[in-house]
Amino acid sequence: MASKLPRQEMPRQDALVRSKNFKEVALGYPPETAMLEASRCLQCKNPKCVKGCPVGVDIPQFVEKIAKGDFLEAAKIIKNKNLLPAICGRVCPQESQCEAQCILGIKGEPVAIGRLERFAADYEMAHGECKVEPKASTGKKVAVIGSGPAGLTCAAELARNGHAVTIFEALHVAGGVLMYGIPEFRLPKAIVQKEINGLRDMGVEIKVNQVVGKITSVQELLNIGYDAVFIGTGAGLPYFLNIPGENLCGVYSANEFLTRSNLMKAYDFPNFITPIKVGEQVAVLGGGNVAMDAARTALRLGAKNVHIIYRRSRTELPARLEEVENAEEEGVEFHLLTFPKEILGDENGNVKGMICLRYELGEPDQSGRRMPVPIKGSEFEIPAQTVVVAIGQRPNPLVTMTTKGLELNPRGTIIVDEKTMATSIPGVYAGGDVVTGAATVILAMGAGKKAAASINEYLATK
Amino acid sequence: MYTVVKKRVLAKAIVLLEIEAPDVAKKAQAGQFVIVRQFDNSERIPLTIMDYDRQKGTVTIVLQAVGYSSTLLTKLEEGDSLLDFVGPLGQPTEIKNYGTVLSVGGGVGVAPIHPIARALKEAGNYVISILAAKNKDLIILEKEMRAVSDEIVITTDDGSYGLKGFATHGVQAVLDRGLNIDAIWAIGPMIMMKSVADFTRPLGIKTFVSMNPIMVDGTGMCGACRVQVGEETKFACVHGPEFDGHLVDFDLAMKRSAYYRKEEAMVMEKYKCQCQKEGI
Numbered sequence: 001m002a003s004k005l006p007r008q009e010m011p012r013q014d015a016l017v018r019s020k021n022f023k024e025v026a027l028g029y030p031p032e033t034a035m036l037e038a039s040r041c042l043q044c045k046n047p048k049c050v051k052g053c054p055v056g057v058d059i060p061q062f063v064e065k066i067a068k069g070d071f072l073e074a075a076k077i078i079k080n081k082n083l084l085p086a087i088c089g090r091v092c093p094q095e096s097q098c099e100a101q102c103i104l105g106i107k108g109e110p111v112a113i114g115r116l117e118r119f120a121a122d123y124e125m126a127h128g129e130c131k132v133e134p135k136a137s138t139g140k141k142v143a144v145i146g147s148g149p150a151g152l153t154c155a156a157e158l159a160r161n162g163h164a165v166t167i168f169e170a171l172h173v174a175g176g177v178l179m180y181g182i183p184e185f186r187l188p189k190a191i192v193q194k195e196i197n198g199l200r201d202m203g204v205e206i207k208v209n210q211v212v213g214k215i216t217s218v219q220e221l222l223n224i225g226y227d228a229v230f231i232g233t234g235a236g237l238p239y240f241l242n243i244p245g246e247n248l249c250g251v252y253s254a255n256e257f258l259t260r261s262n263l264m265k266a267y268d269f270p271n272f273i274t275p276i277k278v279g280e281q282v283a284v285l286g287g288g289n290v291a292m293d294a295a296r297t298a299l300r301l302g303a304k305n306v307h308i309i310y311r312r313s314r315t316e317l318p319a320r321l322e323e324v325e326n327a328e329e330e331g332v333e334f335h336l337l338t339f340p341k342e343i344l345g346d347e348n349g350n351v352k353g354m355i356c357l358r359y360e361l362g363e364p365d366q367s368g369r370r371m372p373v374p375i376k377g378s379e380f381e382i383p384a385q386t387v388v389v390a391i392g393q394r395p396n397p398l399v400t401m402t403t404k405g406l407e408l409n410p411r412g413t414i415i416v417d418e419k420t421m422a423t424s425i426p427g428v429y430a431g432g433d434v435v436t437g438a439a440t441v442i443l444a445m446g447a448g449k450k451a452a453a454s455i456n457e458y459l460a461t462k
Numbered sequence: 463m464y465t466v467v468k469k470r471v472l473a474k475a476i477v478l479l480e481i482e483a484p485d486v487a488k489k490a491q492a493g494q495f496v497i498v499r500q501f502d503n504s505e506r507i508p509l510t511i512m513d514y515d516r517q518k519g520t521v522t523i524v525l526q527a528v529g530y531s532s533t534l535l536t537k538l539e540e541g542d543s544l545l546d547f548v549g550p551l552g553q554p555t556e557i558k559n560y561g562t563v564l565s566v567g568g569g570v571g572v573a574p575i576h577p578i579a580r581a582l583k584e585a586g587n588y589v590i591s592i593l594a595a596k597n598k599d600l601i602i603l604e605k606e607m608r609a610v611s612d613e614i615v616i617t618t619d620d621g622s623y624g625l626k627g628f629a630t631h632g633v634q635a636v637l638d639r640g641l642n643i644d645a646i647w648a649i650g651p652m653i654m655m656k657s658v659a660d661f662t663r664p665l666g667i668k669t670f671v672s673m674n675p676i677m678v679d680g681t682g683m684c685g686a687c688r689v690q691v692g693e694e695t696k697f698a699c700v701h702g703p704e705f706d707g708h709l710v711d712f713d714l715a716m717k718r719s720a721y722y723r724k725e726e727a728m729v730m731e732k733y734k735c736q737c738q739k740e741g742i
């Protein structure tokens with residue numbers, strides 16, 4: 001039976017080589033390997049995998065096309081549900097979504113759905129694309145605030161339905177976290193820009209350098225003739241620790257560290273003028289994707305030792321499994337059940353280390369995860385000249401604060417009707433991290449799509 | 463495109479640029495700033511708004527060449543343009559009728575003080591402006607400041623113009639007249655703002671300073687611009703740039719500003735070589 005085949009490995013750059021460069025780590029399947037992997041799929045009548053995908057990609061159908069060598073058709077099937085497959089194939093946490101549900105995973109290894117999705121998307125990009133033709137113009141205008149995956153997806157769906165869409169983006173480049181957060185070695189920026197150019201081809205106008213809440217407001221957009229507004233401003237405000245020493249030189253938020261490196265290309269300093277500094281020893285606080293990205297970036301920028309410092313144990317690490325493994329292979333050291341209580345500085349105000357505490361896991365908290373509890377008297381010092389804080393983000397209040405009548409949760413996320421993504425203001429919708437708090441690319445896309453469908457209905461009645 | 467419609471050299475290495483940016487001009491207020499990027503490989507550079515003309519759709523900035531990026535910006539000519547021009551960012555100055563106020567500008571800090579002094583005067587305050595610089599040649603925007611102030615005091619470190627001494631001497635001179643000062647705005651080099659704040663703290667005069675830490679995005683996303691204000695960590699780009707000068711930890715702020723000194727020197731060096739090669 002086909003399923004006796006092992007799950008096909010995806011070629012990757014050698015760990016020693018790649019930890020010194022910013023080129024993509026995973027190299028993608030060659031066609032033969034993709035076909036072999038696709039042939040492992042049992043083509044289940046009632047495919048569990050599809051239920052694991054937040055946007056319901058028709059997995060068995062596209063996998064079957066790959067098995068048959070019809071790669072463009074495979075890409076088309078994926079794109080029916082997921083407009084950014086080259087991105088999702090790379091960054092979805094498949095092990096907790098589609099692949100987690102795959103029937104083959106019960107006894108053996110699941111079909112490598114993410115890798116196949118990436119393969120089909122890359123193939124399509126390289127060999128003639130299936131262009132989406134927008135419907136005839138409806139004469140309706142929609143403003144989309146934020147150009148992360150939520151905003152991009154919403155814009156694409158709306159444009160497809162013939163509405164005139166303008167995206168307002170605060171930074172000088174569109175793409176959100178895909179551009180400024182996730183590093184080149186995990187998600188090449190050329191791929192993101194290609195997807196964004198696809199939107200431009202569909203007639204979506206992208207205005208960069210527009211900080212909504214400052215240069216304009218949601219209300220003003222409605223006043224000047226936009227029939228609806230979608231807010232997809234993400235969760236870009238970094239949490240700090242509130243411990244002594246966190247404002248010392250050399251203490252970065254992960255956002256700053258990654259933005260300098262990715263968006264401002266500090267890894268190519270001084271050809272690009274924005275500097276970044278890493279010491280020989282770098283401590284990254286946190287255990288999610290953001291922490292892994294910061295740690296691996298630090299290695300590539302020349303750090304000798306990079307430590308991930310995380311309060312809970314390995315099983316609770318929220319990062320994608322593949323990235324944890326990649327980080328370990330590249331030489332990132334994990335200090336689990338450990339967290340700093342103070343950051344230490346020298347006389348010039350530069351970081352020189354941290355006093356850490358060891359933790360043990362106690363009772364489960366509201367989220368069901370066991371609470372880390374510090375062990376009394378377990379203080380010890382970790383030397384570090386750079387500390388990167390990657391303990392989470394919450395929504396930036398620039399838009400929400402300046403929008404009268406917009407209902408928010410206590411943590412600053414926007415309250416929406418989960419079925420329609422409508423906010424408390426008629427004609428204003430929201431989705432992505434600004435609604436859920438920091439989550440995933442595919443969830444943000446799903447929300448953008450759902451909102452677009454409701455906006456479409458709303459505009460029809462207007 | 464953000465085109466330079468007017469350029470004026472105000473002093474050695476200090477230029478004024480009036481830039482076409484109608485949307486920003488529409489919203490700009492005293493105390494706010496913009497972030498500019500000149501080329502594709504440039505840094506994002508924060509600059510305070512010195513003036514705006516809503517009708518003409520222009521925003522005026524004044525900048526001093528201190529390093530690579532600012533030097534390149536001073537070389538812009540009329541007709542040239544900037545790649546990015548984002549704003550207005552930060553909180554506007556809280557303008558109301560305080561009574562008698564001092565607006566103190568040190569060096570290039572006179573530029574950001576200008577719209578604040580004007581707005582304060584329009585709000586009915588009696589505005590005394592103090593312009594401080596190293597020497598006479600570095601006193602900028604005197605005419606513009608006279609136009610928006612009730613009185614002007616000038617101080618120079620070397621005594622080549624006005625009173626001899628620092629900005630604090632100017633403040634002292636005003637206080638010596640027995641005037642009751644209700645609030646002070648001090649903008650300039652960090653060390654100058656610190657000394658004004660230190661000077662007014664024991665006198666209990668409310669003192670606002672405009673912090674200029676290193677920034678990246680200017681929207682609250684990165685935290686590079688954090689300043690310690692009393693017990694709190696604030697982001698200068700969204701909570702500021704103006705803060706209560708009596709609460710700001712200037713020593714930390716100055717250390718943070720110096721963090722990339724080595725890298726800045728590296729870029730300058732590279733720039734010099736480039737200039738020599740191109741015979742500029």
Ligand SMILES: Cc1cc2nc3c(=O)[nH]c(=O)nc-3n(C[C@H](O)[C@H](O)[C@H](O)COP(=O)(O)OP(=O)(O)OC[C@H]3O[C@@H](n4cnc5c(N)ncnc54)[C@H](O)[C@@H]3O)c2cc1C
Nearest residue numbers: 146148149150170176177181212234432433439440441444
């Ligand atoms: C370093 C890092 C690594 C990650 N890795 C993964 C991963 O491997 N897999 C995964 O699934 N998820 C990952 N995530 C999470 C994922 O990137 C986010 O959940 C997703 O990007 C959220 O999409 P969004 O569209 O809601 O917001 P964002 O991507 O945050 O985009 C929001 C956009 O809105 C703009 N904006 C904000 N305020 C304004 C304003 N006032 N005016 C105009 N524009 C504004 C921002 O500049 C930004 O461009 C990662 C996140 C980070 C930070």
Ligand SMILES: Cc1cc2nc3c(=O)[nH]c(=O)nc-3n(C[C@H](O)[C@H](O)[C@H](O)COP(=O)(O)OP(=O)(O)OC[C@H]3O[C@@H](n4cnc5c(N)ncnc54)[C@H](O)[C@@H]3O)c2cc1C
Nearest residue numbers: 508509510524525526529530531532674675676677719726
């Ligand atoms: C809110 C704000 C308003 C400002 N307004 C003005 C103004 O109106 N006119 C003016 O001439 N200057 C202003 N500055 C300072 C100006 O941004 C810096 O002089 C400029 O960024 C220096 O860049 P550089 O490459 O020329 O110098 P560099 O050689 O890189 O640095 C010289 C010094 O400038 C500071 N600096 C460097 N990069 C940045 C950065 N990205 N952000 C902030 N400071 C930095 C550092 O403290 C450094 O010591 C302002 C800064 C802020 C934060």
Ligand code: SF4
Nearest residue numbers: 053057088092097098
């Ligand atoms: S979009 Fe993500 S979750 Fe859905 S099938 Fe593709 S990789 Fe799996």
Ligand code: SF4
Nearest residue numbers: 041042044049102103
């Ligand atoms: S559950 Fe697994 S085997 Fe079944 S259709 Fe989905 S991918 Fe194929």
Ligand code: FES
Nearest residue numbers: 680682684685699
């Ligand atoms: S400059 Fe990034 S948060 Fe202020």
